[in-house]
Amino acid sequence: MSLADIAGTALVPTPVDITPPPPGMPNAPIVMTAVIGRACLRDLALHCRDTGFGDGQKIACLMARGPKLAPLCKAALKITEPVR
Secondary structure, three states: OOHHHHHHHHOOOOOOOOOOOOOOOOHHHHHHHHHHHHHOHHHHHHHOOOOOOOOOHHHHHHHHOHHHOOHHHHHHHHHHOOOO
16 A cells, blocks of 8 residues: 555545434433423422432422422423423
C-alpha cells in the first residue's frame, strides 16, 4: 500500500446510519421527564419534596395530588400520559 492509497482512503467518508428511533422508544422517557420537570417544578417542590427518585415516585406523587396541581402541571401530565 502506498502513501497515495492511504491518503485517498482517509478522505472517503464512511456511511453512517442516522435513522431515528421508532416513536415512543428510547427518547420518550427523557422528553417526558423534561416536560413534567419544567411544568411541575413548583408543584414538585410544594407537594413532593420528600418523595424518592426512581420508579416513577415523583410522577405518582403528582398524580395523587391532582386537584391541588397548577393548570400547567396538570396539562403536562395529561400530554405525557400516552408515553408513560
